[in-house]
Amino acid sequence: MNALRIIGVAVAASAGYLLAGAAAQDTAFTVNRLADGAPDLQGIWTNNTITPLTRPVEYGDQLVLSPEEAIALEQNVAAYSEAQDQPSDPDREAPTKGQIDLADSYNNFWFDDGTNVAQYNGEYRSSLIVDPVNGQIPDYTAAAESRIAAARAVREARGSFDGPEMRPLPERCLLSFGSSSGPPMLPILYNNHYQIVQSPGYVMILVEMVHDARIIRMDSEPLPAVMQPWLGDSVGHWEGDTLVVATSRFNPNQQFRNSSTNMRVTERFTRVSEDSINYSFTVDDPDTFVQPFTAEIPMHLTADKLYEYACHEGNYALSGVLAGARLDERGDSQN
Numbered sequence: 445m446n447a448l449r450i451i452g453v454a455v456a457a458s459a460g461y462l463l464a465g466a467a468a469q470d471t472a473f474t475v476n477r478l479a480d481g482a483p484d485l486q487g488i489w490t491n492n493t494i495t496p497l498t499r500p501v502e503y504g505d506q507l508v509l510s511p512e513e514a515i516a517l518e519q520n521v522a523a524y525s526e527a528q529d530q531p532s533d534p535d536r537e538a539p540t541k542g543q544i545d546l547a548d549s550y551n552n553f554w555f556d557d558g559t560n561v562a563q564y565n566g567e568y569r570s571s572l573i574v575d576p577v578n579g580q581i582p583d584y585t586a587a588a589e590s591r592i593a594a595a596r597a598v599r600e601a602r603g604s605f606d607g608p609e610m611r612p613l614p615e616r617c618l619l620s621f622g623s624s625s626g627p628p629m630l631p632i633l634y635n636n637h638y639q640i641v642q643s644p645g646y647v648m649i650l651v652e653m654v655h656d657a658r659i660i661r662m663d664s665e666p667l668p669a670v671m672q673p674w675l676g677d678s679v680g681h682w683e684g685d686t687l688v689v690a691t692s693r694f695n696p697n698q699q700f701r702n703s704s705t706n707m708r709v710t711e712r713f714t715r716v717s718e719d720s721i722n723y724s725f726t727v728d729d730p731d732t733f734v735q736p737f738t739a740e741i742p743m744h745l746t747a748d749k750l751y752e753y754a755c756h757e758g759n760y761a762l763s764g765v766l767a768g769a770r771l772d773e774r775g776d777s778q779n
Contacts, residue, residue, distance in 0.1 A: 475685050475715045480644045483685045485715055488750055489743040491629065491723065492558035492636040494521050497739065499571030499579025506570055507579065514561040514568035521559060528552035556634040564722060564740045572630075575738040581701060588732040592702050605769035608762060613697065615762060617755030618674070620653035623700055625675060627658075627691045627709040628725035631741065638743070639750050647680055647687065655753045660689055667693055672705065674698060687713040704731035719745035 476484040494517065499507075509517075529552050562569045571579035584592065604610055614621040622632035629638065629651075637652040647660040660678040667677045677693040689711040696705050707729035714722045721743040728736040 473717050478642060483715060485640045485713055486642055487745050488637055488639045490636050490746045491631045491741050491743045492556055493562040493631055494558050495562035495569050495572055497572045498581060503570040505577045507574060509568040509570050517561055525552060562742055564742050572739040572741050573737055574740050582733040582735045582737055585734055605765055617654060620651055620656055624653040625651040625656035627711055637750050652750055652753055654755050703729050706731050
């Protein structure tokens with residue numbers, strides 16, 4: 445299939461997707477309920493989308509795209525993917541030090557960051573962030589700037605490769621990349637699947653990336669302040685058919701965009717059709733950001749299986765980079 449035909453098929457599929465989505469929004473939906481009366485959110489879901497978290501500057505304050513604008517974006521992605529799907533050149537030169545080229549690490553086959561513009565309440569979105577109106581993450585506070593600078597100074601003094609503690613949590617296979625597990629739960633380059641399982645008193649979200657499992661305690665009291673688990677302390681309750689989850693008491697080593705330990709994330713999950721959930725979150729961290737911000741992300745039911753993500757199976761990256769740092773310190777990194 446040549447490139448023009450592939451793009452044409454993608455555009456036709458996009459148009460059908462947009463029309464079907466708009467029709468679905470016009471149909472009243474009644475959510476199924478579990479034995480305890482709770483709305484049924486169970487299933488395996490994906491939040492992958494080509495809509496970015498923050499809005500491209502050319503859109504300014506424009507949150508909602510026209511169907512034509514959405515199709516044009518999806519066409520561009522289809523064309524890009526078709527070009528990137530070409531076989532790698534086996535005779536290409538090795539990358540030089542400092543060169544960043546994803547083609548030399550993963551080729552396009554491994555990415556699963558979506559093909560469609562995010563559609564939320566029948567609207568096609570230019571960004572996932574809806575508040576502030578410019579679609580951007582708010583500025584840091586002066587206190588946050590000082591805190592970030594102090595942390596940077598420590599890293600520079602000790603060295604980024606001084607020990608495993610200086611490496612990012614995902615690199616150590618402790619938490620997912622890019623806040624995939626959250627909260628907030630964000631779509632990233634791949635592994636954007638989530639399995640939701642409910643039982644009386646609990647909601648569990650199993651995340652594909654690094655097999656993180658979020659345990660949400662329903663109608664419960666927060667944990668004691670001294671307890672600061674990975675993924676924070678999540679407490680949920682129902683507001684009508686919407687699951688509302690408030691998370692606080694984050695582990696000091698877990699940060700979202702340089703957040704503080706006082707960050708609070710409020711999430712909302714509403715099943716709006718048989719195959720879609722409206723997911724939104726608000727980040728409130730006055731120690732870090734000058735104002736709260738909110739994003740809205742559609743989640744779609746999928747028939748895909750959730751495979752185990754065995755992060756350290758044959759993974760020698762951490763030991764390799766630390767061994768390389770020790771060689772560099774001895775001055776024989778060229779050997």
